[in-house]
Amino acid sequence: MVRHDPVMAAIALMGAPVSFLTSRYSMRKMRDFQKDNQEVASNRTVFDQETFQNLQFIKAFGLVDRVMEKFHSIQKETVAVALTQNHFQQWTTIITSLVGQAVGYACYGFAAYRLWKGDISYGTMTMFVSMAGSLRGSFSGIISLMPTVIRAGISAERIMEVTSLPRDSMEQKEEADETKRRSREEGITLKMEHVDFAYEGNQWIYQNVEFSANPGEIVALIGPSGQGKTTTLNLLLGLYHPQKGRILLGNPGWPSIESSSATRCLFSYIPQNNTLFTGTIADNLRMVKPGADDKEIRQALETACAWEFVEKLEDGMNTQVRERGSRFSEGQKQRLSIARALLADAPVMILDEATSALDVATERRVLRNIIKKEPNRTILVAAHRPSVFSMCSRVYKIENRAMIQVDEEGIREFLDTF
Known part of the structure; x- marks a missing residue:
């Protein structure tokens, strides 16, 4: 076109600057829309999970109407974002088409x-x-690819955020396995040496902390809620x-290794919320x-x-647990969780408020049975109940960015405050 008629080529290219400026603005807006869509989708997923996981709580407090309101609010937000995006895309398409048609008619008129x-x-x-129509079609084709390119770019950013997270290190796997093998005879010693930890910035949980737990000991962690026991x-x-x-x-008497993903094989863990899965009791263990x-x-x-109530069930250990263990009381679920941790046969057992739903007599019986079964096992307990402390070798109190070992008087002071 330039060789035959430069003026005609210039007219055919008039739409390029308009298309370029429109596409730049469109790309910025589409990036914003894509981020809004992904955020709304994430909020909807979180809402669904929390609602189904806490259905009993919602019903018990009569929160069904509030949950429905929030559900409708999320729906409205989703529709609003979609409508705004569609409105923008339609207007962009109309403007681009009008520019293309104007250029086309200008070319036809000049010819x-x-x-x-x-x-x-x-x-x-x-x-x-x-040829002018072919050129306009090329511009339109490039512009139509922009939404796909933007979606791919935003998705790639999210993937890169996940892949850039620090990976679990398994470099010490062999040393951890050997340590676990020796622990049957010698047990495990835990130490924290001059440890500082903060979740973000200068919001310290504690600083310069010293802690130890030896084979055959029950060591307790106490302190107000939110001060760092579970941390x-x-x-x-x-x-x-x-x-x-x-x-x-x-x-x-052997070289120590630093805590990492590889050393988790040394622990059995009973969290605060007694996690049971669909299947039989035996399947869960x-x-x-x-x-x-x-x-x-x-x-x-x-x-x-736990066998005292399991043997009375219709199918014994093959009884169905049902979703989230809904057929069992909190105390029963705690004992089943403890049984699962015992079956893991790890040298260190962590109980995070794991006996809070048991009566004092059963709690003491469970702890005595654990020590009797494996005298070298190291047990760590995060608890508030005084019945546990009397069985502990040492008690550490976490408060005001510090962890200190306390005696009976310190325990009483904590209990009085608590």
Whole structure:
């Protein structure tokens, strides 16, 4: 077109600057819309999960109407974002089409003018108009790819955010397995040396913390809620990493290794919320030891004082648990969780308020059974009840960015405050 008629080429390219400016603005807006859509989708997913997981709580407090209101609010927000995006896309399409049509008619008019003056033939005019239309089609095709490119870019950013998270390190897997093998005879010692930890910025949970637990000991963590008891357990499990200091695990008299993903094989963990899965009682226990036979499962249930109610069930250990263990009381679920942790046969057991629903006599029986079954096992307990403290070798109090070992007087002061 430039070789045959530079003016015609210039007219055909008039739509390029408009398309370029429109596409730049459109890209910015589409990025915003894509982020809004993903945020709304995430909020909707979180709402669905929380609603179904806490259905009993919602019904117990008569919150169904409020939950329905929030559900409709999320729906309205989703529709509003979609309508706003569609409105913008339609107007962008209309403007781009109008610009393309204007350029097309300008090319056709100029070609007709040149034909009327006799400067070109009808065939040349047809060629010019056809080539101008092809050029406009190319611009339109490129612009139509922009939403797809933007969606891919935003999705790639989210994927990169996930892949950039620090990976679990398994470099010490062999050392951890060897430590676990030796622990049957020698047990495990835990140490925290000059540990500092904060979730973000300068919001310190504690600083320069010292802590130890030895084989055969029950060590308790006490302190007001939200001061760092569960955080400490997560640090020991290698789920969090301290900003400063070291967390060491090892057999007495052997080299220690630092806490990491590889050392989690040394722990059995009973969290605050007693997690049970759909399936039988035996299936739930075999999750930590797939090859366990019925005899091993029964022994774990007996040690956790759970066999006394399991044997009375219609199918015994093959009784269906149902979703989230809804057929069992909180105390029963706690004992089943403890039995599962015992079956894992790890040298360190962590109980995070794991006996809070048991009566004092049953609680003491469970702890005594655990120690009797494995005298070298190290037990860490996060608790508030005084019945546990009398069985502990040491008690650490976490408060005001510090962790200190307390005596009986310190425990009484805490209980009086609590």
